[in-house]
Amino acid sequence: MTAQGSDVVLERMMSLHPKIIDLTLDRVWRLLDALDHPEKRLPPVIHIAGTNGKGSTQAMIRAGLEAGGAKVHAYTSPHLVRFHERIRLAGDLISEKALTAILDECYETNGPDAITYFEITTCAALLAFARTPADYTLLEVGLGGRLDATNVIETPRLTVITPISLDHESYLGDTLAKIATEKAGILKRGVPCVVGPQPDEAMDVIEARAAALGVPLHAYGQQWHVTREHGRLAFQDETGLLDLPPPVLPGVHQTENAGAALMALRLLGQAEPACEAALTRADWPARMQRLRGGALNALAPQAEIWLDGGHNPAAGKALATTLSELPERPTHLICGMLNTKDVSGYLRPLAGQAQSLTAISIPGEAATLSAEETASAANGAGFQDVTTAPDLAAAVSALHRVDPDARILICGSLYLAGHALRQQG
Secondary structure (H helix, E strand, O other), X not given: OOHHHHHHHHHHHHHHOOOOOOOOOHHHHHHHHHOOOHHHOOOOEEEEEOOOOHHHHHHHHHHHHHHOOOXXXXXXXXXXXXXXXXXXXXXXXXXXXHHHHHHHHHHHHHOOOOOOHHHHHHHHHHHHHHHOOOOEEEEEOOOOOOOXXXXXXXXOOEEEEOOOOOOOHHHHOOOHXXXXXXXXXXXXXXXXXXXXXXXXXXXXXXXXXXXXXXXXXXXXXXXXXXXEEOOEEEEEEOXXXXXXXXXXXXXXXXXXXXXXXXXXXXXXXXXXXXXXHHHHOOOOOOOOEEEOOOHHXXXXXXXXXXXXXXXXXXXXXXXXXXHHHOOOOOEEEEEOOEOOOOHHHHHHHHHHHOOEEEEOOOOOOOOEOOHHHHHHHHHHHOXXXXXXXOOHHHHHHHHHHHOOOOEEEEEOOHHHHHHHHHHHO
């Protein structure tokens, strides 16, 4: 079948519920019951929640497990270019034929009953995982945790909570404590949990929930520590010290994500070679990704072009720190964002790291800010040189004419990142 086959079924699924997000597990349980409960027939599950770093942490855990010979299922969202990216079966992206068949089966089984796009596609992923032999299943939470469609595993092997910050406040709550309550909803009685660096307000909630459920916590700064020293990564837990290469994923924040992945691997019984592979073999597109040799590079052949999909204030801070540590070079941002995000909070840390910002809208996204709205927010966030462009190609070309040797960073949204990768070819 062609890619159009799965696209047709996915388009049908969009019409099954009037809302994109509607947090409850009732519809998921109904469909899973009709599918004979695939969630009960999965290889051991590692369930990952958090505001930032979920995908990177999952990618490192997967790289470590696969280096040891394990077959690993992985579920993540959103996709960047093709829906197939969300579902890895025993290490490989799901094929078009298998995806179309599993989506169609879930659509027919669900019938006309209301169910959100994320809910029904998550059920499809779980069904695919249940039918394909593997050693582990990595499940990344879509939104929150407590009422997320992935939170249907009664006893995972391990849970992980990456750093929590303010994001999706209209769904998860407007304080760190409320958001942490939703994230901590993935904790299960007696199941160990790896916890990345957290604000005190969030950590208090996680610790209280863990105590109520008898969950052994393995928390950053308590049961494990991670630092970069002399170009190496030092990881220390209660079983000893690891001296490892730094993560191949760029950005200082990846040190902490690496620490959470290493702690998870140690709890899964993995030895040092798997831990090293987690850092050196992980691949996670659109997280400070250097673009090379594609259509966008052809528009600015002398420039460095980077891509990052971070979109909340914590991501903005992490990105600013990463930019500050790159070799000195004039840096220009091309930014597009959604109207559901804290645009000023994201942009403010970046104002001191870039010579200019070119604002664009995100093609095909109903919730995109207009270029003019993003430009206005950039002015308010402290950027001195702000312009707009009609599209990504025009923005890259304009920057090339003004500063051909510059560093260009395309940023502000995973949806813009996906558009950039499609245009890159």
